[in-house]
Amino acid sequence: MLTPSGWRDDLDPTLVCSEVHDVTHDVRSFVLRPAEPAAFRFLPGQHLTLTVDLDGRPISRCYTIASSPLRPDALTITVKRVPGGPVSNWLHDHLRPGDPVAVDGPLGGFSTAHHPAERYLFLSAGSGITPLMSMLRTIHEACEPVDVVFVHHARTPADIIFRDELEQLEAQHPYVRVVVACEDDAEGERWMGPRGRVTLPMLLAAAPDLAEREVFTCGPAPYMAAVRSLLVQAGAHPERCHEESFHLAIPVAARASTFTGPTYTVELRRSGRTIECEERTTLLAAAARSGLSLPSSCHEGVCGTCKTSLLSGRVHMESAGGIRPREVAQQKILLCCSTPREDLVLDI
Numbered sequence: 001m002l003t004p005s006g007w008r009d010d011l012d013p014t015l016v017c018s019e020v021h022d023v024t025h026d027v028r029s030f031v032l033r034p035a036e037p038a039a040f041r042f043l044p045g046q047h048l049t050l051t052v053d054l055d056g057r058p059i060s061r062c063y064t065i066a067s068s069p070l071r072p073d074a075l076t077i078t079v080k081r082v083p084g085g086p087v088s089n090w091l092h093d094h095l096r097p098g099d100p101v102a103v104d105g106p107l108g109g110f111s112t113a114h115h116p117a118e119r120y121l122f123l124s125a126g127s128g129i130t131p132l133m134s135m136l137r138t139i140h141e142a143c144e145p146v147d148v149v150f151v152h153h154a155r156t157p158a159d160i161i162f163r164d165e166l167e168q169l170e171a172q173h174p175y176v177r178v179v180v181a182c183e184d185d186a187e188g189e190r191w192m193g194p195r196g197r198v199t200l201p202m203l204l205a206a207a208p209d210l211a212e213r214e215v216f217t218c219g220p221a222p223y224m225a226a227v228r229s230l231l232v233q234a235g236a237h238p239e240r241c242h243e244e245s246f247h248l249a250i251p252v253a254a255r256a257s258t259f260t261g262p263t264y265t266v267e268l269r270r271s272g273r274t275i276e277c278e279e280r281t282t283l284l285a286a287a288a289r290s291g292l293s294l295p296s297s298c299h300e301g302v303c304g305t306c307k308t309s310l311l312s313g314r315v316h317m318e319s320a321g322g323i324r325p326r327e328v329a330q331q332k333i334l335l336c337c338s339t340p341r342e343d344l345v346l347d348i
């Protein structure tokens with residue numbers, strides 16, 4: 001995937017923060033560069049997994065690369081503070097120019113690059129704007145004659161991420177139309193544009209030809225559920241509707257199993273332990289049930305934190321973009337979404 005001069009996370013998993021910019025009252029952008037100049041190769045919409053050390057405990061979270069791959073010397077992530085959230089607040093409070101940060105990536109398959117089209121509909125809410133912004137910046141910088149309707153929902157005008165840039169892109173690009181809707185006014189600013197949550201009339205007013213567009217959606221879970229149902233009502237083809245969720249389910253604690261199907265042994269070579277894992281249980285859940293706490297974050301095959309080498313045996317893996325084809329070819333697996341099909345030996 002990368003040229004010889006390209007940056008590779010497996011060779012150099014540390015980037016250096018070079019700039020920090022305030023975007024809104026609770027959103028900041030962080031520009032990241034390799035320690036030695038090297039080009040980043042990624043697709044618009046892909047993400048990185050950052051790992052930060054919180055009181056001696058590594059903790060990982062995914063952040064979309066909001067910048068365009070056509071500016072490959074640096075990456076930008078744009079992070080919203082989540083009340084009570086450890087990593088988003090740590091980044092806002094501690095990551096400063098000159099600081100190193102550990103990353104894995106680029107990861108993920110949510111990208112216009114996989115679905116080329118002449119007409120797109122981008123739908124986002126809150127911080128879900130970041131992957132779509134990377135896609136829009138890329139279309140703009142490549143001067144592609146692509147028609148984009150971008151409908152973004154924010155809480156108030158003070159919460160509109162990339163507000164000025166969206167206005168500029170719409171003004172500069174003849175085929176880009178931006179519609180921003182707010183739920184409420186901000187202190188000191190009355191919102192004069194569309195109001196309220198996403199509705200079918202609002203979507204059809206923005207893109208009457210919605211059913212013929214390639215649709216990309218990202219936002220909080222209730223927003224995504226509402227959009228999904230509206231797109232069905234509007235006659236959009238499911239295969240042309242792509243979505244990414246930033247909000248992963250909180251993993252449930254591993255429970256004792258009542259499964260009576262095949263069970264395999266899993267040798268953890270470096271730990272010197274062997275555990276049992278049923279055919280329907282993920283390797284991460286089986287390890288947790290045996291009292292082993294292994295590195296993990298999303299539990300949904302997205303972040304890559306649980307990536308491990310499979311030394312022998314066969315698994316069934318249902319990843320969601322957290323592992324690359326070259327890593328699969330190197331016998332790497334994600335423990336959170338792999339179930340055994342034979343006795344296994346893992347490099348843990």
Ligand SMILES: Cc1cc2nc3c(=O)[nH]c(=O)nc-3n(C[C@H](O)[C@H](O)[C@H](O)COP(=O)(O)OP(=O)(O)OC[C@H]3O[C@@H](n4cnc5c(N)ncnc54)[C@H](O)[C@@H]3O)c2cc1C
Pocket residue numbers: 047061062063064065077078079080081082083084085086087088089108127130131244245246247248250298302
């Ligand atoms: C593919 C992908 C791309 C993303 N891109 C971006 C991006 O570009 N910008 C961005 O801002 N965010 C992005 N995110 C979200 C980001 O990864 C983090 O989830 C977000 O920053 C919050 O992390 P946190 O550690 O601060 O809070 P989290 O730990 O995620 O917590 C969020 C909230 O859930 C609560 N919570 C967490 N765990 C538990 C638990 N076990 N029990 C009860 N409550 C719990 C916390 O108290 C907090 O209120 C992305 C996510 C994904 C999956």
Ligand code: FES
Pocket residue numbers: 295296297298299300301302303304305306307322334335336337
């Ligand atoms: S924990 Fe995120 S991919 Fe496994």
